[in-house]
Each structure stands twice: as structure tokens, then as C-alpha cells.
Amino acid sequence: MNSDLISGLDYFEREKGIKREVLVEAVQNALLSASKKAIGPARELRIEVDGKTGEIRAIANLLVVETVQNAHDEISLSKARALKPNAEIGEAIEVEVTPRNFGRIAAQTAKQAMMQRIRQAEKEMVYDEFKDRAGEIVSGTVRRFERSDVMIDLGKFEAVMPSRERVQTEDYNVGDRIRAYVVAVEVGPRGPEIILSRSHPNFVRRLFETEVSEIADKTVEIRGVAREAGYRTKIAVFSANEKVDPVGACVGMKGSRVKNIVRELNNEKVDIIRWSADTKEFVLEALKPAKIKNVTLDTEKRAVHIRVDEDQLSLAIGKRGQNARLTSRLVGWDINIEKDETAKEAFAHSVTKAAAGLAATLGIAEPVARQLISAGMNSAEVIVGAEPQDIADATGVDLEQAQTIFNAAQAEYQKGASKA
Secondary structure, three states, rough: HHHHHHHHHHHHHHHHOOOOHHHHHHHHHHHHHHHHHHHHOOEEEEEEEOOOOEEEEEEEEEEEEOOOOOOOEEEEHHHHHHHHHOOOOOOOOEEEOOOOHHHHHHHHHHHHHHHHHHOOOOOOOHHHHOHHHHHHHHEEEEEEEEEEEEEEHHHHHEEOOOOHHHHOOOOOOOOOEEEEEEEEEEOOOOOEEEEEOOOHHHHHHHHHHHHHHHHHOOOOEEEEEEEOOOOOOEEEEOOOOOOOOOOOOOOOHHHHHHHHHHHOOOEEEEEEEOOOOOHHHHHHHHHOOOOEEEEEOOOOOOOEEEEOOOOHHHHHHHHHHHHHHHHHHHOEEEEEEEOOHHHHHHHHHHHHHHHHHHHHHHHOOHHHHHHHOEEEOOOOHHHHOOHHHHHHHHOOOOOHHHHHHHHHHHHHHHHHHOOO
16 A cells, blocks of 8 residues: 555656645545544544655544543553553543554545545646636647537646637637637636637737737737627727837738738738727728718717718628628727718709709790700700600600790790800
């Protein structure tokens, strides 16, 4: 038993990094419970384990009496003086009460105690090592799957990437090497648990901090990150140093820096935007490359109303509204994008005005005048260049009425010519 115990203590101390005193204490506590069954409820029973020799002794603190009435608590004066010559009645002396068959019980109990203490120590080590590492990026290997959660081997420890923290467009296989963001270290029912994420916006933030030296040394600041994991991320950057281009620093020479990040994100689209304290300017930057026609701010409701030409509408809104949605998160204002109708309204107004003028000039109804204008006959000069049949075809009136319109236009035209 002694050699087995020493071998076990040596192995676990060396391989698991757990102090021998901690293991010995765990074995002593476990053996104490086992001893109470084998020895009985001896008075002030304790177990001593020699960490060097592996020797195990059960010690009880017994009262010296003339006549023993309770063997678990008392020892006779004659037996006491055999152990301690000057023992007196009423005195408490330490007596070894290790049973003969205790080695077999101790061997099994010691092994179980050490394994249990190791599991507990590993959990404590997980918490101690990772409690201050939330917010960092770690690397690990996919070990297995538990439903849709991914269990990741970090070396000494195991972490979990819950399904809510996965990127839905990514597939993982056992043995894959991946990097992830430490969201938290939580103490759950099974002990400390390291929660990882690849979908968290701060995963992108940390990647930029790692890749871009200007961010690491605070020359460039990340002022905001909005992300739809697997599809698109918008990141706003700023530099107080006018000589530093924050967007250029993040992009890198020939795009080298941002390419490394995009590769890590499995080709997720990354928009790097220059941050501005001016909300209007910030919104315009965030919605690029869409060309904005008009921007109106509602400061009370923190809403931005944007108008774009029809050909820019889908670009500004983005696929499934993604561009507008991410811009809204990044800026912190509601974004409302609509098609610009001002040109159309202006044209309709000019047609109405022209139709009213033509109707008054020729003495015809405005609807007929509108039809003439729609056909390109917007003045007396143009109408006299046409045939009455053309007028009838354009307006739907009969030929006689068309002739009347033609005559009126001719008279108007001649009047204008004579004035000239």
C-alpha cells in the first residue's frame, strides 16, 4: 500500500501540478470517513499520512480509566502506562488504533480521494486561470459535440462554445483548430465553465487589436462594432492624430491586415468606417457606397430619415435590410431609408402647370391638354406641325374636335408670329 500511495502522489503531483500536501490532506479526510466504519466512533479520531513514506496511522485521543466501559473512548490504566509510563487516570493520551485490514480499505479509498481532489483542483485551476481572461482570444481544438454545443480542448482545460455563440454559416469537425473569444467563466452545476464565442462582435474587435499595431498602441481607436456573424460586420475607427488615417491603418498595405481578419472570419464581409462625432456625416460614411440624396435628423426621436434615388435604394438598404440595420446599430439611431420622390413630384407639378396653360390658350379641357403634352405636343407651335388625325389619336377625341384644336393652335401660333 505504501509504495502504491507514494507512486500515486508522485504521479499526480508531477503530471497534474497539484501540491503533495493538498493530495495528502484529501487522502486523510477520505480515510477518516472510511476509518469510522472500520474502527468505530473512536474519540477524537484522526488519520495521519506520511507524504514521504506513505505510512498511514489512525490515532484516537482516549481517556485513561480504571475500568473500561466504552472501548471507543477509553483505555485502561495498565494499557495506557504501557504506552506512556507516567499516565494517570483522567488523562487523555494518543493511541494508534489502525486496524490490521486497514491497508486494503485505505488503498481503494486513497485512490478515490486523490481522483476526486484532482477533479476539484482542475476545476479550481480553470477558474483561477481564466477568471481574468474574459475578453481574450484563445486557440483550441474541436474535441466533440454535445447536441449543437461545441466542446473545445484548450490544452489543460476544456471549454464550450454554445450553439448561441456559434456562427451559423460555419461548420466544425472534430480535430479542427479554431480561435474563439472568451465570453465568460461561469460557475455552473458542474463547476467552472469557460464560455467561448465566434459570433460575438468583440471577437472582431480583438482580431483588429491583434492585427493592427496602431489599435494596440491606442493611436487608432475602435469606436463601435456592429455585426451579423457570418455575413457582415461594420467597424467604426477614429484617430486623434491627424497624420494617421484610421481606415488605412486597419486595411493595411494592399489590404493585408483586413484580409487576414476576413480569412479568420471565413470571408465575412467587413466594412471599415471612419467614425465622426457628426451623426449626419457618420451615417453617410456608414451607408457607403450608396449615394445619399438627402439626410434629415430627428434628434428628439434619435431617428435619421434618408432619401435616395431609386437605383440606390437596394444598395442603401442592403440584402434583407442588413446594411441599414448594421448602420443603425453602429450609429445608435433609427435609420429610415426611402426612395426620393421629389423629382417625380416636381415633374408632375410642371405637367399640371403646363396642361393648365395649354388648356387656357386653346380653350380645351385640362385632361385633353394633359394627353397632348404626354404625346409631346406641349405648345401651339408643336401642335400646328402635326395633323388633326395625330391630335385625335393622341387625345381620343373625334376628328372634328381635333380639327378645332388644330385651328385654335394655328391661330395662337400666328398671333405669336405677328407679335414677333
